[in-house]
Amino acid sequence: MQQQSFLSTSFELREMKAVKRKVGKYELGRTIGSGTFAKVKFAQNMETNESVAIKIMAKSTILRHKMVDQIKREISVMKIVRHPCIVRLHEVLASQTKIYIVLELVSGGELFDRFGTQVHQRRLSESESRKYFQQLIDAVSHCHGKGVYHRDLKPENLLLDSGANLKVLDFGLSALPKQGVELLHTTCGTPNYVAPEVISGRGYDGAAADLWSCGVILYVLLAGHLPFDETDFPSLCNKINTAQFSCPCWFSPAATSLIHKILDPNPVTRIKIEGIKRDPWFQKNYVPITPRADEVVNLDDVTAVFDGIQDKFVNEESQNSDDGPLIMNAFEMITLSQGLNLSALFERRQDYVKRQTRFVSRQPAKVIISAIEAAAVSLGFKAHTRNYKTRLEGLSANRVSQFAVVLEVFEVAPSLFMVDVRKVAGDTLEYHKFYKHLCEKIDRIIWRPKVSMPSSTLFQTMTC
Structure with missing residues (x-):
């Protein structure tokens, strides 16, 4: 009582x-995340009572750091890659000073949160690791089918919903296909998860590079630590370039075999998504997660947010x-x-x-x-x-x-x-x-x- x-x-x-702050039909609440260029707030749709997350960026910051193309790309990619295992983008709004990206609220925390702080807790069981890896591959496969390459896959960019299902987010470093361009050249991502061909500065295939990152993630899920982890960057690069790693004794032979096929330093011979999906270890208890029928993707609001900001503002209200x-x-x-x-x-x-x-x-x-x-x-x-x-x-x-x-x-x-x-x-x-x-x-x-x-x-x- x-x-x-x-x-x-x-x-x-x-x-x-x-104590309220409203942006259009949304009432903003607490801050649930923040970074160098943006913060994310909990919000409630006052018309439907649906809870959402809103990523807020100052236009002055975007312009000062010449990030217009990057933000446009991130928003466009999230509209294109609609999949149950990818955080959904609902809509984009703009005020005189800010841009608001309205996203699906994912309440289960990061995949990283599944790891404990004690040594024996810092890894997941093989069955749980396989489940998340299967969902990750389904999401990545969908992205690649749309010509989108994430380029920053790591546990901290993987969320879990209330049902403990995987959700990929943060497409800020993603690449969209360009007519007549087969290889990517921008070196980006988190070093411990980046493929050797990306580090080397050569042109690289975005799909093969993403799969390398998926392999590192699978290793971390099973082992509780990174396969490549050095205190100085040259040593780290050397180990990645030559794929110098070993699998712990508790890895099953089937899991070890698959990881070695993914963490192949040669992108040409590295296993492809189709090969991963056919692998016996991957196939165990595998239930493919498929997106709904293709939705019509309209990017007009993305253009309006950046190009028509002089006369298309969302109403902002603050009441304290x-x-x-x-x-x-x-x-x-x-x-x-x-x-x-x-x-x-x-x-x-x-x-x-x-x-x-x-x-x-x-x-x-x-x-x-x-x-x-x-x-x-x-x-x-x-x-x-x-x-x-x-x-x-x-x-x-x-x-x-x-x-x-x-x-x-x-x-x-x-x-x-x-x-x-x-x-x-x-x-x-x-x-x-x-x-x-x-x-x-x-x-x-x-x-x-x-x-x-x-x-x-x-x-x-x-x-x-």
């Missing part, structure tokens, strides 16, 4: 103290009732609750930490922010706070690349606050260590409820 009262009060408070933390609404809480179970909001498991996680506190919002800032200084980070959102910045463990985390405070009920923590830059495994150390520093402000509410009670509360 106490938990039900807490939720009811939270929803009533939402009605009394609305006070200067306190944002209040999380019911739809956002459902999305966070993972299967309608509130324990996912409040539990803080030490052995399993995602790139984006959260904790709850009963301390005042300003006390929470102060504790975070003090912890940041003690851990060697610089802290920048604005509107109950704190960005922590510092150097990664290798002292070369940047490591950054954003923490944002939300009010979920009177005197109950949720702190959303997400990695912005740096290595995911390094983030695991950071989160553990942060929680140790601010342990006194973290609230751990003793009783979890059953999912059935939550559902009744939300629908009454």
Whole structure:
């Protein structure tokens, strides 16, 4: 009864103290991801009540960094490659200052989140790895059939939906076919997952390069570590170019055989998608995932977003009732609750930490922010706070690349606050260590409820 009262009060408070920002028919909520050039926010379609994710980019940033063609390409590709295992693009909107890409909301987290932080947890079973690899190959096969090459396939660009099915995203480095051009020449992607012919700077076949990345992903799923992982770039390139790797003893002979066929440094003799689909290991329990009948793809709105921005704006509205933390609404809480179970909001498991996680506190919002800032200084980070959102910045463990985390405070009920923590830059495994150390520093402000509410009670509360 106490938990039900807490939720009811939270929803009533939402009605009394609305903090809204609207973009056309969408009401924006919390930030669920961010990068150098864009941020992604949770949003709700006010006409259909559907939850979506909206990627937001400033036009000034796009123009300043000469990214117009890249963004056009990314949007166009996502419209072309409609498949159950690819994040769906709903529509594109523009205001005077920003571009909004409305995407399918994928609530199961990253595929990387399936890995634990303990050594024995850092790999998946062979059957689970095969399932995700089959879905990945189906998605990649569909892209290649449309003449699209992803060029940045890696676990962090693979999401899971609520049913634990794979969803490919981030087509920012993808290539579209060009008339009369057979080979690609742009060196791009994440080094550990990039094919040797891409690193060498020669012209390369986009399909063969994507399959190499798929092979590295399969290896990581089964092994829990990379096949090619060196601290200096020349050594890494040498190992990739000569395919110097070995499969752990727990790999089955069939899986080992397939991986060696995919991680063939010669793109000409490297196995093709058709060969992968015929492979006995791949075929086990394989149920092909096929797209719906081809939909008519209209790119007129993409042209309008970039070429007609002077007179085609979406209406933006901001309504802030006070200067306190944002209040999380019911739809956002459902999305966070993972299967309608509130324990996912409040539990803080030490052995399993995602790139984006959260904790709850009963301390005042300003006390929470102060504790975070003090912890940041003690851990060697610089802290920048604005509107109950704190960005922590510092150097990664290798002292070369940047490591950054954003923490944002939300009010979920009177005197109950949720702190959303997400990695912005740096290595995911390094983030695991950071989160553990942060929680140790601010342990006194973290609230751990003793009783979890059953999912059935939550559902009744939300629908009454």
